[in-house]
Amino acid sequence: MTAKIIDGKNLSVQIKAEIASKITALDKAPCLAVILVGNDEASLVYDRNKQKAAQTVGMDCEFYHLEEQTKEQELLDLISRLNNDSHVNGIIVQLPLPKHLDTKKILEAVAPKKDVDGFNPVNAGRLQSKDSEAFVSATPRGVLFMLQSVCSDLSGKNVVIIGRSNIVGRPLASLLLNHDCTVTVTHSKTKNIQDFTKNADIVIAACGCPKMVKKEWIKDGAIVIDVGINRIDGKLCGDVDFEDVLSVAGYVTPVPGGVGPMTIAMLLENTYDAYLKQNGIVKK
């Protein structure tokens, strides 16, 4: 078997075109506010990409680039101002924050109705309790979209997720459970992860370990989603050994060009949804 590629770049272009067309029908453009504290290079690149993508679909994007030494209260004041600014529909605070800032406190300060990253515990709790009001974090939402693009019925599928972080593994587990999958979450203390993955219909790697997942870990025809973004000698790679699993998997996502572009597309979709909710418009 030679795996088919799930092309996240292509899918994200289609999603963004649909968002752009939906935005032309609105009275005004939705607005996303992006806050970056400090000069982390990867974060700067991510935020520039988010700005560019927002502009491409006709959204307003306000970028707040604060100094590394910004005081916590200053950041909280900015978030509070944006929470109360009716022009702003979505707010994201780029992680990781500098060490002197309390990440939990900052994420809790973003109003749940504008929390398009879904990192506020209110949205995390809503997702866990299968409340449709939840903003689902962009990466898990992107993964779900990719799975649905190749599998019309996720019900009863055995899914193994590698990684249990608050931004990927945990929300993904809740989301897939809400779609009637049978979900196993593995992590750095799990013994013999391949004993779990090799029986799975769907394997999702989100652990930040370059090329860890090999073909021996994968059942014939399984869907393999690679969330990981790593660099080896400056070259990007995922948590899955892409070339190796090609001969076994049914579908696989590449890195780059897989989950990454989907994450940005879903962030825009969440911002569009936030606009609709804040303006009392029912989504069709």
Ligand code: NDP
């Ligand atoms: P974290 O470092 O927050 O979490 C990593 C998780 O993987 C932890 O739960 C950890 O276990 C687990 N883990 C680490 N090593 C192993 C191992 N050897 N075996 C099994 N599990 C292991 O990372 P994130 O969740 O933030 O990100 C994961 C990856 O996804 C990274 O490469 C990141 O760059 C990428 N990413 C990509 C995005 C995209 O848009 N494509 C978005 C977000 C992240 P434990 O809990 O026990 O420590």
